Amino acid sequence: MEKANNGFKRLLTQMKSGIIDNNPTFVLVLGMCPTLATTTSVTNALGMGLATTAVLAFSNLFISLLRNIIPKQVRIASYIVIISGFVTAVEMLMKAYLPSLDESLGVFISLIVVNCIILARAEAFASKNKPLPSLIDGISIGLGFTLALALLGTVREIIGAGTFFGVPLFGDAYQPAQLFIMPAGAFITLACLMAGVNYLRSRKR
Amino acid sequence: MKEIFLLMFSAIFIENFIFARFYGCCPFLGVSEKPDTALGMGMAVTFVMTVSSAATWTVYEYLLLPFGLQYLKTIAFILVIAGLVQFIEMFLKKFVPALYSSLGIFLPLITTNCAVLGAALTNIQNGYNFAESVAFGFSAALGFTMAIVIFAGVRARLRLASPPKPFKGMPIALLTAGLIAMAFMGFSGMRIA
Numbered sequence: 001m002e003k004a005n006n007g008f009k010r011l012l013t014q015m016k017s018g019i020i021d022n023n024p025t026f027v028l029v030l031g032m033c034p035t036l037a038t039t040t041s042v043t044n045a046l047g048m049g050l051a052t053t054a055v056l057a058f059s060n061l062f063i064s065l066l067r068n069i070i071p072k073q074v075r076i077a078s079y080i081v082i083i084s085g086f087v088t089a090v091e092m093l094m095k096a097y098l099p100s101l102d103e104s105l106g107v108f109i110s111l112i113v114v115n116c117i118i119l120a121r122a123e124a125f126a127s128k129n130k131p132l133p134s135l136i137d138g139i140s141i142g143l144g145f146t147l148a149l150a151l152l153g154t155v156r157e158i159i160g161a162g163t164f165f166g167v168p169l170f171g172d173a174y175q176p177a178q179l180f181i182m183p184a185g186a187f188i189t190l191a192c193l194m195a196g197v198n199y200l201r202s203r204k205r
Numbered sequence: 206m207k208e209i210f211l212l213m214f215s216a217i218f219i220e221n222f223i224f225a226r227f228y229g230c231c232p233f234l235g236v237s238e239k240p241d242t243a244l245g246m247g248m249a250v251t252f253v254m255t256v257s258s259a260a261t262w263t264v265y266e267y268l269l270l271p272f273g274l275q276y277l278k279t280i281a282f283i284l285v286i287a288g289l290v291q292f293i294e295m296f297l298k299k300f301v302p303a304l305y306s307s308l309g310i311f312l313p314l315i316t317t318n319c320a321v322l323g324a325a326l327t328n329i330q331n332g333y334n335f336a337e338s339v340a341f342g343f344s345a346a347l348g349f350t351m352a353i354v355i356f357a358g359v360r361a362r363l364r365l366a367s368p369p370k371p372f373k374g375m376p377i378a379l380l381t382a383g384l385i386a387m388a389f390m391g392f393s394g395m396r397i398a
Contacts, residue, residue: 029375032234033319037227077287080316084280092276107326110279114319116231183225184390187383191376199371 011136018140024117025148025190026197031117035149036186038108042165045153046146047101051094051109053142055086056118060138062086063126070127079122084113117145155189156180212337213344219393222320222345223352224386229320233353234378236311243357247350249311251343253293254321257286258342261325262335282325287316320349356382 024030031052038048059082063070070078091109094102102109112118121141126134157163160180162170179185222228229250236246261282269275294312297305315321324345328338359381368377 029234030231032230033227036230076316077284080283080287081280084283088276088279091279107323107330110326111228111319111323113279113283114317114322116317119317179387182390183227184383184386186227187379187386191372191379191383194379195369195371195376198373198376202371 014133014136015140015143018137019144019147022141023144023148023197024141025145025152026194028117028120030120031115031145033111034108034115035145035152036183036190038105039149039153039156039186039189040181041157041161041163042150042153043101044104045149047094047098048105048108049142049146049149051090051105052112052115052117053139053146055083055090055112056121056142056145057135057138058086059083059118060121060126060134061131063122064129064131064134067127075127076119076123079119079127080113083118083122087112117141152186152189152193155193156185159189160185209337209340213340216341216344217348217351218389219395220345221348221352221389221392222323223349223356224382224389225393226323228323228345229318229349232314232318232320233349233356233382234375236314237353237357237360237378240354240357240361243353244350245307246311246314247346247353249308250315250318250320250349251346252308253286253290253312253315254324254346254349255339255343256293257289257321258324258328258338259335260285260289262328262333262338265329266335278326278329279322282322283316286321286325290316320345352385355385359385 022028025032025035034048034052039045059079062082063079066078066082087110090112091102094105094109121137125137129137154164158169159177160182161178162168162174162176177185180189216222220226223230223233232246232250237243264281264285265275265278269278269281274281290312294305297308297312324342327345328341331341333341356378360378363377363381366377372380
């Protein structure tokens with residue numbers, strides 16, 4: 001019982017580290033392309049975040065399982081092959097079951113392959129740790145990424161389109177500030193959110 | 206010829222890789238501290254993207270299509286790009302050491318630059334032929350280079366400014382990128398291609 005409790009505590013710390021202290025978007029500033037490109041609505045942002053989480057969790061697990069077999073010299077190439085295998089799987093599943101989401105995310109599903117977060121976690125964590133912690137690391141970093149994307153998507157969709165999950169919020173009289181769902185708005189929203197996170201972190205200390 | 210020119214103009218200004226499509230934002234934010242390094246990165250990307258557009262188009266048309274393996278295109282393209290980058294690195298090191306010493310450090314980073322894979326996939330998605338693919342890869346990379354050099358110039362000035370504390374570093378840089386993107390929105394009124 002004691003041991004299980006300890007394990008659970010460790011798990012919670014690891015989750016917190018992935019989601020908050022080492023948040024890939026706001027703290028590490030990794031994986032910016034999907035963050036900026038797919039957050040025009042909450043639905044797209046969540047879809048992208050969860051797809052990335054799935055790839056990250058499975059690639060971390062498998063890279064960790066294979067960590068003693070993969071030769072050091074070709075490790076990056078091997079990681080890329082493993083990652084792109086899972087990306088292709090996600091891509092095909094999405095085409096089959098969520099065609100409308102696949103349509104709106106477009107090429108960015110394939111571009112999960114070159115998301116630096118995934119390669120960074122493979123190199124920094126999964127290649128040095130046991131399978132279970134690697135899987136948990138993948139899930140928590142992925143959830144941190146999803147959370148950041150959803151936050152960005154919420155702000156952009158509400159201000160830029162006046163809707164939330166596609167449901168109109170303010171009635172017909174509201175004129176949405178379309179700038180926020182355009183590319184320029186992505187940069188500006190992310191800048192403001194990042195500054196907000198910095199402010200909160202500096203106050204906590 | 207006119208189509209190619211329009212396609213190139215559109216790829217550089219209207220559909221700029223950074224400011225309209227968000228391909229290649231990692232190096233855009235990561236390697237834009239100084240204008241010279243930004244230019245070096247841009248040139249390396251231009252070189253790789255032109256060659257890789259040609260290579261991936263050929264692989265898709267003559268290897269994947271005839272065997273009905275389109276669903277493997279992500280894996281195939283990333284392998285082609287990784288191999289190509291490795292080959293270019295070795296080639297430059299051996300035969301053009303001067304160029305290698307200026308571009309060498311950027312080359313390994315390019316494998317995970319989504320602009321390169323993004324261009325390869327866009328070529329296929331839009332059904333470009335060989336010449337159009339190469340022209341698109343080259344001009345999209347030129348647009349990337351232009352964006353990263355402009356941004357690095359602004360960032361060099363930003364270092365002397367004193368923004369509010371929470372905005373220091375990345376947030377103010379992103380805000381500037383937003384303003385540049387807004388300027389680029391002016392091009393979107395030009396519907397030519």
